[in-house]
Amino acid sequence: MRSLRRGLPAAFVLIACLVGPTPARAVDLFLDDLERRTFQFFWETTPQDNGLTPDRWPSPSPSSIAAVGFGLTAYTVGVERGWVSREDAAERTMTTLRFFRESAQSQDPSDSTGWRGFYYHFLDMKSGRRWRTCELSSIDTALLMLGVLAAREYYDGDAAPEPAIRELADDLYRRVEWDWMQPRPPLLAMGWKPEAGGFGGADYRGYNEAMFLYALALGSPTHPIKPAAWDAFTSTYEWAEFLGSEHVNFSPLFGHQYTACWVDLRGVSDDYLRARGLDYFENSRRATLAQRRYAIANPNGWRDYDADVWGLTACDGPANVEQVYRGDKRRFHTYLARGASADGVIDDGTIAPTAAGGSLPFAPDECLAAMRTMRERYGDRLYGKYGFRDAFNPSFRYANVALQRGVVDPEKGWFDTDYLGIDQGPLLLMAENCRTGFVWDLMKRSPYLRVGLERAGFRGGWLDGEPPRGAATTGRAAKVERGAN
DSSP states (O other): OOOTTSSOOTTOTTGGGGOSSSOHHHHHHHHHHHHHHHHHHHHHHSOTTTOOOBSEESSOOOEEHHHHHHHHHHHHHHHHHTSSOHHHHHHHHHHHHHHHHHSOBSSOTTSOSEETTEEESEEOTTTOSBOTTOOEEHHHHHHHHHHHHHHHHHOOOSSTTHHHHHHHHHHHHHTOOGGGGOSSTTSOBSEEEGGGTEEOSOBOOSSSTTHHHHHHHHHOSSSOOOTHHHHHHHTTOOEEEETTEEEEOOSSTHHHHHHHHHSOOTTOBOHHHHTTTOOHHHHHHHHHHHHHHHHHHOTTOOTTOBTTBOOOOEEOOSOSEEEEETTEEEEEOSSEEOEEETTEEEOSSOBOHHHHHTTTTTSHHHHHHHHHHHHHHHGGGTEETTEEOSOEETTOOOTTSOOSSSEEETTTEEEOOOEEHHHHHHHHHHHHHHHTOHHHHHHTTOHHHHHHHHHTTOBSGGGGSOOOTTOOOTTOOSOOOTTOO
């Protein structure tokens, strides 16, 4: 396949990542280092015999199927950047896809990896079987499938194992029974657990990371959901003003980022946002900058919050405890979906670098300044072998508290010691998208993704043109009817 990093338009719309107040060469070197280290997380921590990327490292953990999806996509970036050979990346990808294709799919909760094409959220790193009593996860299966489809489009050559990669990837996506994951149609359920009597009571509704879940389910040639699902999803959006910006609100930034890791949302709108005169890319830009303004205002008085130290999203935290901070009792948390929007604020002073890093294409200058400042200010405590660690809290300096994770520096605060796959993925993919648009261009080749977006009513931007040259057409609908039942 011709390298997608070469031949880009000179006036690439996100060239702001490489210019501005910081010399372009310094920016390039910083992002080169960040991307390379972050890529190595996926390449070095994933076992070669099964391709199961761990949820976190170095703490012992199960594999996260979402991290596997990010990893499969990360391997393509590694090839494009020259960090691994195409042959080695293809072999690792083939191993991963073969594992998921051959692993047990059954209702047996103790001896299976998944069922009906879905997979359990966490898998044992060695056996690949379900980890403890986790759920059969719709959203994490969708993240896995985004990586599977990225592999399907990237490995388009005739040399082994590339034809087999395409065949396996196609089979894995086609066998997901998306329409089964609808106990309360038209919405999609969050998951299924055999011990809990099947489906729980929660569905994906409102604006959140599930945009890609619905798009993949709508685009399926074998088990599609109906377009009414998208209308039901958007019907509970929270459109509101937050700190001077009107947009569809969702408090943790990961909800604004995950779809955009794979999908170029510039100029692409559905009926909901088209009526408000913007697209999802602009919506995410507004949400990102609103979070930055929240940090500048710093209503809770947390240490170090400012224009260049900010970012709330799902991440680790120091401990589930109450401590006195500046004369008041404050509640601190461990892993939690932190965020700030009109929809609500959850903020205990814990900052996640992936919040700014995963928004890099939306607000290049502001996000780049935040990442560089955090690396320079906190040094090796925050930035290590695999780039940014998951989180830190400058306000948490309590030496007498039993920590769930991480360490306390009495002068700089609490620092996580783990890297998380679902943080590393956005850091790598969004940095690459900001610089070259590589992953976006790759996924424009996916007929399934295009059909899913069209069935949701998206148009504009790249969707108004023909599929990119060389795009596979298996399963491509000749015509998509928005109102089809």
